[in-house]
Amino acid sequence: MSAQVSTALRDPDGGSGHTRADDPGDNLVEMRGVSFRRGEMMIFDGLDMNIRRGQVTAIMGPSGTGKTTLLRLLTGQLRPDAGTVRVGDYDVPTLGLNRLYDLRRQMGMLFQNGALLTDYNVFDNVAFPLREHTRLPERLIRHIVLTKLHAVGLRGAAWLYPAELSGGMNRRVALARAIVMDPDILIYDEPFVGLDPISMGVIVRLIRRLNDALGLTSIVVSHDIHELEVVADESFLLAEGRVVAHGPHRELMAQDSALVRQFMHGEADGPVPYHFPAPDYATDLLNTPGRR
Amino acid sequence: MGLLGELGATLASFLRTLGSMAIFLGRLIAYTPAGLMRFRLVVHQVHNTGALSLVIIMLSGFFVGMVLALQGFDLLARFNSENVLGGATALALIKELGPVITALLFAGRAGTALASEIGLMKATDQLSAMEMMAVDPMRRVVLPRFLGGIIAMPLLVAVFTAIGIFGAWTIGVALMGVDPGVFWSQMQSLVSMDDVREGIFKSVVFGVTASLVAVYEGYTAWPTAEGVGRATTRTVVITAVAVLILDYMITAALL
Numbered sequence: 001m002s003a004q005v006s007t008a009l010r011d012p013d014g015g016s017g018h019t020r021a022d023d024p025g026d027n028l029v030e031m032r033g034v035s036f037r038r039g040e041m042m043i044f045d046g047l048d049m050n051i052r053r054g055q056v057t058a059i060m061g062p063s064g065t066g067k068t069t070l071l072r073l074l075t076g077q078l079r080p081d082a083g084t085v086r087v088g089d090y091d092v093p094t095l096g097l098n099r100l101y102d103l104r105r106q107m108g109m110l111f112q113n114g115a116l117l118t119d120y121n122v123f124d125n126v127a128f129p130l131r132e133h134t135r136l137p138e139r140l141i142r143h144i145v146l147t148k149l150h151a152v153g154l155r156g157a158a159w160l161y162p163a164e165l166s167g168g169m170n171r172r173v174a175l176a177r178a179i180v181m182d183p184d185i186l187i188y189d190e191p192f193v194g195l196d197p198i199s200m201g202v203i204v205r206l207i208r209r210l211n212d213a214l215g216l217t218s219i220v221v222s223h224d225i226h227e228l229e230v231v232a233d234e235s236f237l238l239a240e241g242r243v244v245a246h247g248p249h250r251e252l253m254a255q256d257s258a259l260v261r262q263f264m265h266g267e268a269d270g271p272v273p274y275h276f277p278a279p280d281y282a283t284d285l286l287n288t289p290g291r292r
Numbered sequence: 293m294g295l296l297g298e299l300g301a302t303l304a305s306f307l308r309t310l311g312s313m314a315i316f317l318g319r320l321i322a323y324t325p326a327g328l329m330r331f332r333l334v335v336h337q338v339h340n341t342g343a344l345s346l347v348i349i350m351l352s353g354f355f356v357g358m359v360l361a362l363q364g365f366d367l368l369a370r371f372n373s374e375n376v377l378g379g380a381t382a383l384a385l386i387k388e389l390g391p392v393i394t395a396l397l398f399a400g401r402a403g404t405a406l407a408s409e410i411g412l413m414k415a416t417d418q419l420s421a422m423e424m425m426a427v428d429p430m431r432r433v434v435l436p437r438f439l440g441g442i443i444a445m446p447l448l449v450a451v452f453t454a455i456g457i458f459g460a461w462t463i464g465v466a467l468m469g470v471d472p473g474v475f476w477s478q479m480q481s482l483v484s485m486d487d488v489r490e491g492i493f494k495s496v497v498f499g500v501t502a503s504l505v506a507v508y509e510g511y512t513a514w515p516t517a518e519g520v521g522r523a524t525t526r527t528v529v530i531t532a533v534a535v536l537i538l539d540y541m542i543t544a545a546l547l
Contacts, residue, residue, distance in 0.1 A: 104426040112417075113417060132427050177425075
């Protein structure tokens with residue numbers, strides 16, 4: 001990893017985010033006036049967001065509010081129609097492929113399904129970024145990989161294939177792979193989906209422990225309120241194409257806004273409708289089959 | 293939309309796909325020098341697409357050679373020309389049947405495997421994960437498979453043709469009683485180096501075509517089960533049609 005670029009993203013204190021939360025100038029990610037449209041649907045309309053260095057930041061919102069799209073904008077997989085997205089010194093939408101890959105070498109991402117390479121075993125999956133980006137000898141690669149697998153409790157599963165792992169183990173291997181290059185930012189896309197309570201507890205503890213021990217900045221996209229309450233320093237709630245609330249999780253839980261209350265307390269009635277926009281129910285039922 | 297409009301839309305869609313495929317090929321060619329530096333990945337794909345197709349290629353080659361000899365013997369016997377059986381079957385196999393049938397079999401065995409493998413990697417976010425690890429899937433996944441296919445095809449054609457000639461020998465000499473000396477000497481006198489060069493040229497062109505279609509269809513597949521299935525089917529259909537059209541064009545140009 002390039003030392004020059006690395007210093008641009010790394011927390012200078014190299015420690016827990018808790019100590020830096022009160023420094024307003026220390027934003028690692030800044031999004032200003034971001035608009036993004038997919039076809040006719042406006043996903044973001046003038047979205048502003050700051051993510052502080054060294055913290056665990058949660059991004060929440062009802063399904064379909066664009067949480068994953070936001071991550072794709074942050075990582076340069078998508079470009080906004082308007083607005084700026086800055087990560088450290090990088091103006092993400094303007095980056096060419098080589099500079100974008102420079103930035104991504106400093107990021108680790110945990111995909112919702114793990115996205116492990118199915119033809120490789122656990123060891124080779126974790127070793128993959130090292131073999132692609134470094135010329136380290138195999139002995140050293142083995143040492144690093146086993147260290148990372150030990151950190152997620154799966155050193156004993158090094159020679160298993162992804163198809164032989166449970167969902168939780170799959171995600172822990174993906175986490176080991178995401179941290180193998182010692183990134184500065186770790187991004188989690190729905191890390192708690194479909195996990196049993198034990199696996200969920202393990203992942204929650206890992207997110208917090210890795211963030212503090214490695215001096216990372218973690219961004220967790222999820223709608224699991226209770227898990228985020230344990231792990232997040234700051235939370236953003238997305239709805240209607242913008243940030244509708246942000247702050248420490250407890251403050252969000254206590255907010256009076258109908259939309260925030262509905263989401264944070266899981267209420268069925270509120271500004272977020274249960275039904276996707278549709279024509280009148282009775283008319284729809286009586287309509288000729290095959291016609292809209 | 294009238295018939296003319298639908299025809300226009302189909303033509304526009306065809307041209308769009310062709311243009312997009314040409315750009316895709318351009319990117320692959322630009323990456324090729326760097327891709328050859330990691331030749332281990334290419335060799336692995338030559339094994340996947342070539343070595344693993346050997347059984348079907350050899351079996352098909354043997355039976356194609358045998359049926360060619362049977363039909364050829366029956367036809368030539370009407371003109372008392374059974375002696376040219378060796379040369380005639382060799383020419384047909386080297387110039388036409390070897391490259392064409394191998395390309396069709398390659399599309400069915402290796403092309404579908406390539407398209408579905410890449411399509412599934414896309415559908416399960418493996419390609420996105422690579423991008424997030426700053427690894428370009430075009431260079432790491434697509435290019436080695438493309439180059440592996442191009443290298444494997446002429447080798448498979450050579451095997452198909454050799455086994456086909458052996459099949460023709462089995463029928464012509466061992467079964468129908470054509471003199472073995474005449475069988476081989478006719479082949480030697482009838483087949484020129486130009487014929488062999490034509491066969492090699494076709495096998496390389498078909499190798500590029502079949503590999504390109506397979507990796508393009510896989511890479512651009514919709515990331516769903518249906519999308520991957522459709523990409524696999526399209527790989528076989530497009531390769532088959534393209535190979536037959538190209539075969540005619542090359543043959544017409546070289547005659």
